[in-house]
Amino acid sequence: MQRKPMAITETVEQAGAPGSGATSRRRAGQALTWLGIAPFLIFALLFLILPTLQLMVGALQDAQGHFTLNNIARLFTDDILGAYWISFKVSFVSAAGGALIGLLLALAAIQGGLPGWIRPTLMTFSGVASNFAGVPLAFAFLATLGRIGLLTALLRQYLDFDLYGTGFSILSFTGLTLTYLYFQIPLMVLIVAPAIDGMKAEWREACESLGGGTWYFWWHVALPILFPSILGSALLLFANAFGAVATAYALTGSSLNIVPILLFAQIRGDVLHDQNLGYALALGMIVVTGLSNAGYIWLRSRAERGVA
Amino acid sequence: MKRTTSRIGAWVAIIVGSAYFLLPLAATFLFSLKMRRDALSFDAYKVVLTDPQFQATFSYSTLMAVLTIVTGILLVVPTAYWIQLKLPRLRGLVEFITLLPLVIPAIVIVFGYLKMYNSSALLPLTAHERSTDLLLVASYVTLSLPYLYRSIDTGLRAVDVRGLTEAAQSLGAGWGEILLRVIFPNVKSAILSGAFLTFAVVIGEFTMASLLNRPAFGPYLQLIGANRAYEPSALAIIAFLVTWASMGLIQVFAHNGRAKPKTA
Numbered sequence: 001m002q003r004k005p006m007a008i009t010e011t012v013e014q015a016g017a018p019g020s021g022a023t024s025r026r027r028a029g030q031a032l033t034w035l036g037i038a039p040f041l042i043f044a045l046l047f048l049i050l051p052t053l054q055l056m057v058g059a060l061q062d063a064q065g066h067f068t069l070n071n072i073a074r075l076f077t078d079d080i081l082g083a084y085w086i087s088f089k090v091s092f093v094s095a096a097g098g099a100l101i102g103l104l105l106a107l108a109a110i111q112g113g114l115p116g117w118i119r120p121t122l123m124t125f126s127g128v129a130s131n132f133a134g135v136p137l138a139f140a141f142l143a144t145l146g147r148i149g150l151l152t153a154l155l156r157q158y159l160d161f162d163l164y165g166t167g168f169s170i171l172s173f174t175g176l177t178l179t180y181l182y183f184q185i186p187l188m189v190l191i192v193a194p195a196i197d198g199m200k201a202e203w204r205e206a207c208e209s210l211g212g213g214t215w216y217f218w219w220h221v222a223l224p225i226l227f228p229s230i231l232g233s234a235l236l237l238f239a240n241a242f243g244a245v246a247t248a249y250a251l252t253g254s255s256l257n258i259v260p261i262l263l264f265a266q267i268r269g270d271v272l273h274d275q276n277l278g279y280a281l282a283l284g285m286i287v288v289t290g291l292s293n294a295g296y297i298w299l300r301s302r303a304e305r306g307v308a
Numbered sequence: 309m310k311r312t313t314s315r316i317g318a319w320v321a322i323i324v325g326s327a328y329f330l331l332p333l334a335a336t337f338l339f340s341l342k343m344r345r346d347a348l349s350f351d352a353y354k355v356v357l358t359d360p361q362f363q364a365t366f367s368y369s370t371l372m373a374v375l376t377i378v379t380g381i382l383l384v385v386p387t388a389y390w391i392q393l394k395l396p397r398l399r400g401l402v403e404f405i406t407l408l409p410l411v412i413p414a415i416v417i418v419f420g421y422l423k424m425y426n427s428s429a430l431l432p433l434t435a436h437e438r439s440t441d442l443l444l445v446a447s448y449v450t451l452s453l454p455y456l457y458r459s460i461d462t463g464l465r466a467v468d469v470r471g472l473t474e475a476a477q478s479l480g481a482g483w484g485e486i487l488l489r490v491i492f493p494n495v496k497s498a499i500l501s502g503a504f505l506t507f508a509v510v511i512g513e514f515t516m517a518s519l520l521n522r523p524a525f526g527p528y529l530q531l532i533g534a535n536r537a538y539e540p541s542a543l544a545i546i547a548f549l550v551t552w553a554s555m556g557l558i559q560v561f562a563h564n565g566r567a568k569p570k571t572a
Contacts, residue, residue: 036390037402040383044405047446048453051420052412058423105325112318122322128548128555129329131508135529136547139540140332142533143339150335182332185325214314236410243413246514250530260415267419267519279423282416293411 052286058279071280080262084284087258090173091241094180099234101181102188103226109189110196123193126186133183138250141179145170171252179247184237191236195229195303232299239289239296259285333548340541352542361528369517369525372441373510376448377503380456383449385499388461389491392469406457409450418447418519440520447516452506459505463498464491501558508554512547 062068075081109119144151147164155161169175199222207217245260254265259281266278343351356362391399409417421443425433433439472494476486492499514526529547533540 033394036394037387037398040387040402040405043383043446043449044408047421048405048408048412048417048450051417051424054424055416055420101325104321108318108321108325112321113315114318114322118322124555124559125329127558128552131505131555132548132551134512135514135526135533136512136544139529139533139544140336140548143541143544144332144335150339151331182329185328239411243415245413245415246526246530249514250533253534260413263415263419264515264519267415267422278419282419285413285416286411289413290411293407 055279055282059283071276075280083257083259083262090177091238094177094184094241095234095237098181098184098188098237102185106189106193126189129186130183134246135250138247180241191233228299228303232296235292235296239292242289336541336544343538352538356539356542365525365528369511373507375445376510377506380449380452384456384460388464392464406453410454414515418516444520444522448510455505456502459498459502463495467494497561500561504554504558508551
């Protein structure tokens with residue numbers, strides 16, 4: 001606990017002495033300059049960085065506070081590995097599907113030669129739908145594709161098709177993935193639109209004047225240019241799905257064994273009864289989302305260099 | 309001819325996409341009207357809107373959202389301004405910090421709070437209801453940092469921050485006055501769009517409120533969902549309208565704020 005105030009003073013002190021050979025008066029001026037963002041840094045330390053670091057430290061300690069790798073080792077049980085695997089699959093499929101469909105929609109709206117009102121409408125709607133996540137989204141899909149959902153009933157009544165007879169359930173892997181796509185696709189539209197805007201009309205004209213057809217243009221010119229943006233966006237979608245709790249919890253309760261739900265139940269005190277194992281679970285989540293975000297940032301910087 | 313094929317493909321993509329997005333909304337709306345056995349009615353909405361629990365949790369979350377927006381703006385605007393004016397070499401660091409909430413899942417952040425601010429900790433914020441509210445607002449400010457910072461930073465970049473500051477200083481204005489009377493008005497539309505986005509994110513937020521055990525709208529939604537049949541659909545439609553209204557207001561202010569409107 002003692003570490004907390006010290007970390008803050010440390011930052012401010014470092015702030016005070018940046019350059020070598022500066023006069024003491026300039027140093028005081030520099031320190032004052034740093035004071036301008038001190039509230040932000042203190043806030044970030046108290047409510048973002050330190051709490052997360054505490055969990056990471058807790059993941060490497062036993063109940064008495066001694067260093068151990070035992071918590072990490074205990075993640076590798078069938079139950080917990082299974083949860084990570086299902087989470088991975090849901091996030092992967094919803095990210096890949098969201099990226100592909102979102103890309104097609106954005107391409108259609110921006111480059112498809114459609115009437116001008118389509119694009120702003122799609123963008124506004126994407127802004128709404130990408131934020132329409134959580135509990136209400138679960139309700140919407142239950143009302144649509146749940147056991148007594150409207151679409152389920154209509155299919156049975158008019159097409160004599162028993163959706164649930166095929167083994168489908170909104171409470172399953174497929175159901176959850178389908179629901180996640182509802183915010184993944186619009187998020188993709190929003191992220192990838194600027195990259196598509198960056199494609200110049202001259203490229204297509206150049207390609208055509210050299211005899212390249214539509215397919216040639218998309219496959220050999222547009223796709224290689226857009227690829228870092230697409231892959232990077234997909235990684236962002238992956239992290240987005242991996243950390244989501246509310247939709248899955250409201251949709252399936254605790255019946256689907258994914259990591260965020262497992263962690264939620266652990267914090268609520270329903271399972272495990274082992275704080276430090278919970279910290280290790282959280283650490284695992286940060287590692288997964290951290291890696292995919294690092295990938296996103298790396299690919300985005302490559303994409304920016306490529307276009308510029 | 310090629311252009312025609314690609315246009316047909318574009319139409320197909322848009323129509324299929326629209327169907328996927330509009331179908332659940334239509335189904336939810338119809339479902340919410342079916343509470344009465346024999347006819348369509350708005351009974352589910354009546355039940356929901358007159359539920360004292362609905363009113364209490366919705367006003368609580370509205371209050372939290374307003375506090376979040378005010379705190380967030382007071383934290384982010386001066387920081388983004390200062391970075392632009394005096395510390396441009398720290399832009400990378402600050403941007404990185406504001407993006408961290410996208411990397412660290414909300415559930416992990418709140419788990420960290422419960423560890424760091426538990427009732428036997430140095431700063432036992434979770435020990436009292438009011439201080440837990442404080443923690444909830446802090447968590448919401450954290451969640452909204454990526455959107456709020458980006459929106460305000462973009463707004464500030466479009467303004468000649470240095471020129472305005474020097475002009476105000478030469479007229480004898482202090483820092484507080486510069487921020488309040490020069491900088492804030494100049495990024496008003498960016499602040500407002502960040503604020504409405506924050507509102508949309510916070511109003512139905514579930515994870516933080518539920519694990520901090522506060523009587524917010526998100527946990528109420530979940531509770532109704534687990535126990536009722538038609539009311540959840542009505543609530544989903546209401547939540548969708550609230551999100552839509554927030555986003556619509558962003559568009560309105562974005563168009564008013566800039567000479568040349570730029571979509572989303």
